[in-house]
Amino acid sequence: QKEVEQNSGPLSVPEGAIASLNCTYSDRGSQSFFWYRQYSGKSPELIMFIYSNGDKEDGRFTAQLNKASQYVSLLIRDSQPSDSATYLCAGVTGFQKLVFGTGTRLLVSP
Amino acid sequence: KAGVTQTPRYLIKTRGQQVTLSCSPISGHRSVSWYQQTPGQGLQFLFEYFSETQRNKGNFPGRFSGRQFSNSRSEMNVSTLELGDSALYLCASSRGRQAGDTEAFFGQGTRLTVV
Numbered sequence: 001q002k003e004v005e006q007n008s009g010p011l012s013v014p015e016g017a018i019a020s021l022n023c024t025y026s027d028r029g030s031q032s033f034f035w036y037r038q039y040s041g042k043s044p045e046l047i048m049f050i051y052s053n054g055d056k057e058d059g060r061f062t063a064q065l066n067k068a069s070q071y072v073s074l075l076i077r078d079s080q081p082s083d084s085a086t087y088l089c090a091g092v093t094g095f096q097k098l099v100f101g102t103g104t105r106l107l108v109s110p
Numbered sequence: 111k112a113g114v115t116q117t118p119r120y121l122i123k124t125r126g127q128q129v130t131l132s133c134s135p136i137s138g139h140r141s142v143s144w145y146q147q148t149p150g151q152g153l154q155f156l157f158e159y160f161s162e163t164q165r166n167k168g169n170f171p172g173r174f175s176g177r178q179f180s181n182s183r184s185e186m187n188v189s190t191l192e193l194g195d196s197a198l199y200l201c202a203s204s205r206g207r208q209a210g211d212t213e214a215f216f217g218q219g220t221r222l223t224v225v
Contacts (some may be wrong), residue, residue: 045216046213046215096165097155097166102153
């Protein structure tokens, strides 16, 4: 079982819709989670981080963490074609390693 | 503020050779991590350094090694290159003493092709 798992997608949503990206993790000791966006041919860039159970909002982005279910999600409201990218979920394991999922490819169609 | 700088950006090597990649972290960042990214495996953790000490290591063979200097700059070395080592190698820096204490920022990566 991979430490951080994501559906590879692609997830296709129309412009203006809400995109929901999900991630599960296996290490109950994981405390910190990060969402990165990676455009094709570019390096990952940090979107958000979340440490506590519940929701954290930043502009059009909302990260959600449910430690009991070992589940992290990223919601993108009012999706734009420029949001089309691969979204990487990462968690810090109990061994203090930042482990990434394989990413979910998001396609936002005009 | 300058970002994370990786050099070179592109490399072509032949099997059996060795290669050294360099990473200069953001000023003030003392933690540097290295990742290998391939289409099939995603981002795989190689190792992490903090204050010149390797703090963590991923599941890669001993051909992969690294070090960090007193100015926080880091290098990774791959010896006896194999075709399967072809990948994008990414370096990330952060301020935190422990992984996850603070956000990690990535460099543009070094694209290594082994022929």
